[in-house]
Amino acid sequence: MSLRTRISAALLAAMIVTPGLAAVPAEAADAVSSRGVPIPAFYTPPATLPAANGALVRSEPFQLALNLPGINSALPGNARRIMYKSTDSAGNPVAVTGAYLEPAAPWLGLGPRPLVVLAPGTMGQGDQCSTSLALQKGLILGIGQEQSTVSVGYEILAMYRLLAKGIAVVQTDYVGLGTTDRLHTYVNRVDGGHAVLDAARAAKALPNTSISARSAVGFYGYSQGGGAAASAAELQPSYAPDVALKATYAGAPPANLADVTAAIDGSELLGALGWSVNGFLQAEPALAPLVDGYLNDAGRATLKDLSTMCVGDAILTYAGKRSSTWTTNGASVADIIGAEPSLRAFIDSQLIGARKPAGVVRVATGVNDNLVPHAQARAMAVAWCRLGGNVVYAPIDLPGVGSALLNHFGPLLADQGTAVDWLAYRLAGIPAISNCVTLPLQP
Structure with missing residues (x-):
């Protein structure tokens, strides 16, 4: 990086x-x-x-x-x-x-x-x-x-x-x-x-x-x-x-993660939302063109910045901010996930609770x-x-x-x-x- x-x-x-x-x-x-x-x-x-x-x-x-x-x-x-x-x-x-x-x-x-x-x-x-x-x-x-x-x-x-x-x-x-x-x-x-x-x-x-x-x-x-x-x-x-x-x-x-994504947006731990997006794209590179189409320059810069941050840095820098400032149309990350079937399918695949522990x-x-x-x-x-x-x-x-x-x-x-x-x-x-x-x- x-x-x-x-x-x-x-x-x-x-x-x-x-x-x-x-x-x-x-x-x-x-x-x-x-x-x-x-x-x-x-x-x-x-x-x-x-x-x-x-x-x-x-x-x-x-x-x-x-x-x-x-x-x-x-x-x-x-x-x-x-x-x-x-x-x-x-x-x-x-x-x-x-x-x-x-x-x-x-x-x-x-x-x-x-x-x-x-x-x-x-x-x-x-x-x-x-x-x-x-x-x-x-x-x-x-x-x-x-x-x-x-x-x-x-x-x-x-x-x-x-x-x-x-x-x-x-x-x-x-x-x-x-x-x-x-x-x-x-x-x-x-x-x-x-x-x-x-x-x-x-x-x-x-x-x-x-x-x-x-x-x-x-x-x-x-x-x-x-x-x-x-x-x-x-x-x-x-x-x-x-x-x-x-x-x-x-x-x-x-x-x-659908519920968690909506909850942390605008909180002190907004950085976790950026880490989630970065991690999703690392695990599923095919999603990158779709996500990139929604990101504005500020969003790309924020995700890059967060990719090398620890939790203390992220709280000090991004607490209280919203993911809607990252996107070209003002939609939040949760809104975009809800609107895009491929993103929703990926999030659904992350559900814990579908298998007997x-x-x-x-x-x-x-x-x-x-x-x-x-x-x-x-x-x-x-x-x-x-x-x-x-x-x-x-x-x-x-x-x-x-x-x-x-x-x-x-x-x-x-x-x-x-x-x-x-x-x-x-x-x-x-x-x-x-x-x-x-x-x-x-x-």
């Missing part, structure tokens, strides 16, 4: 590669920079990927930005950056990055130490926004086109809570976020679900960890992560039956969430119940406020401790009781 520039490899730390895995290839001796933030050569995929989904491409240890010295090891644990092979929604092989965190705390439950795949919430679309990079770099602040905020990751509290319980964590960066070969396919149902499932496979393939092939697996995600975790639970039976999925926490999932799923959503609307997330839970799914639905009843962003993120914080405890109990073998029978009576 135009905002990425070549930088010298001398500016990068030496890469330590796990024995037996592919080293950073010679063609990646230089790395790119996104909005002034260097992207290490580790994130440049090799020309050829392994055949198996979830196969490790490379791995390296790194120091967590938030780490404390312990008696026998660092707290909350030790971290390794990973790259693994997955398959995108078009059936093509794709490299995905992430991080594996080995907890310092012991697992006190029955059986081997379990593994949770953490699917991050919205981080942005620039490669510098990837959670695995932010875990090492922390927060970078800058002003202007050549600097950027790097999201330290509001999911870090959930991650550290899981580690404190002795649960190993692997987080995925998703397709195209971090890796320098393509754009992030934001909220793409299949790409997100595959990235989550293959992260579990990759973690179990890592040498010298305390998890085993018998380790129970759980998924955890909120917002974008809730959608990815929910999609992964649906796709597990067909795509990854070898992943021993026990339980999934799906918080505020964007299950129906594996394992038990806890769906939590704020009843006053009007950014990722509560009604569409609840509809997903109802649809799963009708399909025979094992669903625990948890409405989070917080007072609504004037800010759509706060209505969305309030439940994340209010429910997080309960969600982590619920997932830990499931991984310890304690069953959950579905409330599908009473769901019609709940808000």
